[in-house]
Amino acid sequence: MTATYDATAAMEIVNAHAPGAACVDDGVLFLEPERLVESVQSLRDSGESDLVFLCNLTAVDQELHFEVVYHLQSLDLNHILQIKARVTDREDPAVPSLTGLFYGAHLQEREVYDLFGIRFEGHPDLRRMFLWEGFPGYPLRKDFLQMPGQVRAGLPGFPHESEENAWPVPGSVPQRPMHPNDPQPEGDLVVAEESEESS
Template identity: 50%
Template sequence: MTVALSGKEIAARLGQLFPASITESDRDYIFVKPEALMKIIAFLKMTPEFDFDFLNSITAVDYFDYFDVVYHLSSMKQNRSLVVKTRVYGRDNLVVPSIVSIYQGADFQEREVYDLMGIRFEGHPNMKRIVLWDGFQGHPLRKDYL
């Protein structure tokens, strides 16, 4: 079992290095502005102090007025985990940066979130449906899908 690194501790450290990039934190997560997502995810992976070397999963949550994109990271060497979230508002043209250049394992996960929730990952090398066929209309895990 992994032990969660305090989101507040990480947010305090990141806030010094990336001012105004962290919008909220709690015991087990941090919220990051979408425009700062790539640099913060890369920092969390590459910095020995954190060493979040494994991307467990990427998912999204539909809250009607906005979507949260949720990244579960782990440090295998330090036996720690952290949830990084970013928020995009609206229902149409939802875009967050791709982290495939940081974690290659994000490839299919980002495509799945796009396919089922309709959130595009800017900079993804092959942003297309992965679960449903190309002609499928809509994104079936959205709350407004009927």
């Protein structure tokens, strides 16, 4: 069974090489973006942690900031560690690229750049991957195509649940009832057919 590598132990390893670059918050190792490369390198090269395999690299839009999430795996010692790096600049988010350490970061970083707009500094070939150059916006950001008045992206709640989060407030994204048998929303909801007529 793959163990979860102790974040505190990892923090010690990182801080031994780059003092103050790592901190543990709620059991998760956070690395300072500026010193990400040397921090991760210390984790990769240290025989204790031996995190040689970059399992997964992705990002999460936390509305106020981005979190770049790395899952690093040691194959021989069979433990996994989740690392996060916070990017606070929403206008021009950037973190150093790990391509120098992990060849496998190439495509994953390009994907994150494509869908989140986070630049990976030092990436040799940072271009959009799924979308074409010049595509407006970054789709996986929470504010992508957000309708005016909508509190936040995503599904606000189940239909049968309480009133305030049952359905979007009027004037936001027009939504179609999922199924005729589903509980029909009440109030002056803009239903799809009507919106088609009006537009």
